[in-house]
Amino acid sequence: MGCVPSHRILVLNRLWQPVNIVGVKRGFSLLCQDYAQVIHTSDGVFDILDFGSWVEYSSENPPGNPVDGIQTVRLSLLIPKVLLLRAYDRLPIREMKFNRQNLFERDGFKCQYCNKIFQAQELNLDHVIPRDRGGQTSWENVVTSCIRCNSRKGNRLPHEAGMRLVRRPQKPRWRPFVSSIDEDECDESWIQFMNLKS
Numbered sequence: 001m002g003c004v005p006s007h008r009i010l011v012l013n014r015l016w017q018p019v020n021i022v023g024v025k026r027g028f029s030l031l032c033q034d035y036a037q038v039i040h041t042s043d044g045v046f047d048i049l050d051f052g053s054w055v056e057y058s059s060e061n062p063p064g065n066p067v068d069g070i071q072t073v074r075l076s077l078l079i080p081k082v083l084l085l086r087a088y089d090r091l092p093i094r095e096m097k098f099n100r101q102n103l104f105e106r107d108g109f110k111c112q113y114c115n116k117i118f119q120a121q122e123l124n125l126d127h128v129i130p131r132d133r134g135g136q137t138s139w140e141n142v143v144t145s146c147i148r149c150n151s152r153k154g155n156r157l158p159h160e161a162g163m164r165l166v167r168r169p170q171k172p173r174w175r176p177f178v179s180s181i182d183e184d185e186c187d188e189s190w191i192q193f194m195n196l197k198s
């Protein structure tokens with residue numbers, strides 16, 4: 001394990017899937033507003049603690065090392081390692097940037113016309129409705145396409161070229177960031193929540 005980012009907090013959604021990594025300030029703001037609870041692991045047992053319980057736990061188990069805690073006027077608090085969101089609709093996620101790489105990721109590096117997986121260099125981006133016919137450059141109108149399908153479709157609508165999209169393009173709900181994180185970047189306490197692919 002590389003250097004442990006003790007001041008970053010892993011955030012899980014209600015299904016205990018990692019959805020984000022936040023800093024201490026953001027983490028405590030989620031906790032104080034009751035958008036999230038702390039998942040505290042000791043001896044392989046998970047405890048789920050809300051802000052009040054976390055304050056209590058922190059006062060009974062003051063941080064051994066000052067860097068593991070924060071000091072407010074009245075309280076000394078431990079910095080949690082993992083937070084569990086209470087609701088889906090409050091995902092505190094960064095917008096997924098609209099760019100080539102993220103479009104490929106959204107589509108799983110699969111051509112959205114022939115449904116085959118390609119290397120990034122063999123892929124293009126295709127405007128489903130061509131730009132000169134009013135098509136927007138947006139998540140809903142741009143898809144991953146292999147070079148062959150892309151040139152076959154040309155400047156036409158899919159049906160005009162006798163082609164079909166394998167699925168309707170949508171804005172991704174969150175950045176599939178777990179796949180882009182190296183194991184070195186993970187705190188040890190996170191590993192059990194991340195299905196890291198080797």
Ligand SMILES: [Zn+2]
Nearest residue numbers: 111114146149
């Ligand atoms: Zn294709």
